[in-house]
Amino acid sequence: MRTLAELQDSLDDDLAWRRSELHSYLSATRRAGSESPAQRALCRAGVPLLYAHWEGYAKHCLSLYLQYVGRRRLKYGELHPAFVALGHESSLDSQEGLSATRRIVRRAHALLSGDNVRASIPWRRGVDTQSNLNSSRCFDLFESLGLDASPLSTKARLIDYSLLRARNEIAHGQYLDIDSASYEELHLEVLAILDFVRNTVSAAAENGLYRRPSAV
Known part of the structure; x- marks a missing residue:
């Protein structure tokens, strides 16, 4: 990860396959039939998938940025x-x-x-999301890399409850009733958060925000 172009290509490529998978899954929930048992099961199972892409993409982007700066x-x-x-x-x-x-x-x-x-x-070990990327850990990781996560402050409850806590409860076999409207809203929110992470890292690299202001 030596050039800005390589960094941005990796950010885009990783986001592209995640978007494709999430859109495909959303289409499957829609085909299952409105508010049918099958649709509700798919919506419930989709929450851990949304969380996985949130944590996975955040870790990918921040680790790439750390590597880019380190090199x-x-x-x-x-x-x-x-x-x-x-x-x-x-x-x-x-x-x-x-x-x-x-x-x-x-x-x-x-x-x-x-x-x-x-x-x-x-940079070789990347960033540590601790396998539970709540809002507090997210803000700490951003600050540790000199990045501004304040625009995500309004999403803290969504990250902590709609994603992380719901993922944990579903993964441990608890029943959560998630209808199609709630799932689609969460789907859109997660995609927006992924875009924010991508754009923040890309802009920081492009504008040299990893440098001390007097050294720019």
């Missing part, structure tokens, strides 16, 4: 503070046996003297 091979003095923090914390994590005090001192030393050091961004 710029910039110095700490050129990077947004979020990536400075990521790099230094990763370096400290690799030093075994550090007491809390020694960790604080080494962190301070690195921050004060490291501007001309090439950053060590831990």
Whole structure:
């Protein structure tokens, strides 16, 4: 993931197959017959699928962006503070046996003297969604990469309840009655969220928002 074109192609390709699958599934729910038992079963089963694409695409996009920034091979003095923090914390994590005090001192030393050091961004492992991407974890991941997730604040309840909690309950065998109208609305909401994630990452890469403002 060395060029902006490669990043954007990967964002688009991954979103395309997800959109295709979700639209195909929605068509299947419509063909099942209005409010029939089969349709309700499909709508209920579709919620874990919608959640899977939400978590999967967010992880894909944010991991790609982390990789893209990490492979710029910039110095700490050129990077947004979020990536400075990521790099230094990763370096400290690799030093075994550090007491809390020694960790604080080494962190301070690195921050004060490291501007001309090439950053060590831990991009190979990607981001960790913890397999339960609630709104709080989403906002933390965005902030850790210097991205603005505030437009998603109005979607927090939808992410936490309509997607994550419903996914968990359905996956554990609980019955939730989800009609076709509710499912179609959730389908549209998820696609809008996926578009937001894609556009946020693409714009950040294109506009160099991973750089410290004075270094742009």
